[in-house]
Amino acid sequence: MRKPLLTGKQYSRPEFRQLTSHVYEVVNSVARTYIIQDESGHALLIDCGYTSNAPISANPHRFIDHLTPYLKTELGIETVEWFLPSHYHDDHLVGYPALKAQYGTKLASSPELKDILENPHNYDMPCLVPQGVQVDQVIKRGQPFHWRGIDFYVEQHPGQTLYHHLIWFSVDGRKFLCIGDNISGVSFRENRDYIHSFIPKNRTPVSSYWDMPKQILDHAPDFILTGHGGGVLFEKTKIERWQAWMERWQTLFTQMIDQPHPNIGMDPHWIEFYPYKVRITPGETLIFKVIITNYQAKAQIYQLHFLSIEGVNLWPEKTEIAVPANEKCVCQIQATFPEKIETHSLPIVADVTWNGKRLGEIAEAIAYW
Incomplete structure (x- = not known):
């Protein structure tokens, strides 16, 4: 019997994992959803993915809200005030319209990502959302974004895609660094050393391969918030092994690409x-x-x-x-x-x-x- 192109999959309720007193992740959302909350029922989210991965395997671009009904009952959250996207891909943005409809949640971004978030049709890029989202506040490089006593920094740095943020903040005596999809989810499923998702259509400059692990080493956070592997503890030796792997990859691509500069061959746009x-x-x-x-x-x-x-x-x-x-x-x-x-x-x-x-x-x- 021929396998159907689209298969249904039952949704499951969100599963919350507490990283520190005020930071949680939704472990069965794709991409991972990170929740920072205060003591008074207010929250800020970094990314908001499909709950239980059903739309990814069955019907993409359809988000069914199996998250917000549990935020109050499980975590005591009354409202989500702000949303910070790690990058523009649909699996990280897809839940934001539900947050905005439910709570009036506002969105903050770097200036470099503002246009692709608001006007995705202007770009020939993969994994765009069907409709743009309004950016309510632009955060300049080096400028702190103050929320409920916590300073967040949101800066554009090439990663899995050119239109990508690094987001870092400190709370509960711990430093967190959100890196989006810079580390492939395969690294976590197979319990292996870190690797990078190589997708040239995303516009990934060859020089950014070496930069990605270096940024983590420079920040030396307590937790790395990954797009598809959850929040993981920072292990310097593991990141250094990844850096060596990425340096080797950068050297190989520079040698293989028959262009005066490797980015000419790597950047389709x-x-x-x-x-x-x-x-x-x-x-x-x-x-x-x-x-x-x-x-x-x-x-x-x-x-x-x-x-x-x-x-x-x-x-x-x-x-x-x-x-x-x-x-x-x-x-x-x-x-x-x-x-x-x-x-x-x-x-x-x-x-x-x-x-x-x-x-x-x-x-x-x-x-x-």
């Missing part, structure tokens, strides 16, 4: 349209940005030839741009769409020539109606 996907009306004119990242130590010349389907007028059709060393440059293209549209989606592509070498149609945007 070193040239990208912004916005990536946009809803249009017939006859509408829109401006798209094209963002080019030059990872090399010298200036590069790019020729761009813009193309679309018949009836879409693009201006300019061609452009040339010089991008300084280790810099980004932005050019614009205007697209006017026909009054009568025969197809649901209207792609716009950039045919790229780099220093005289044609790379082809390697960047695109999608207009739809």
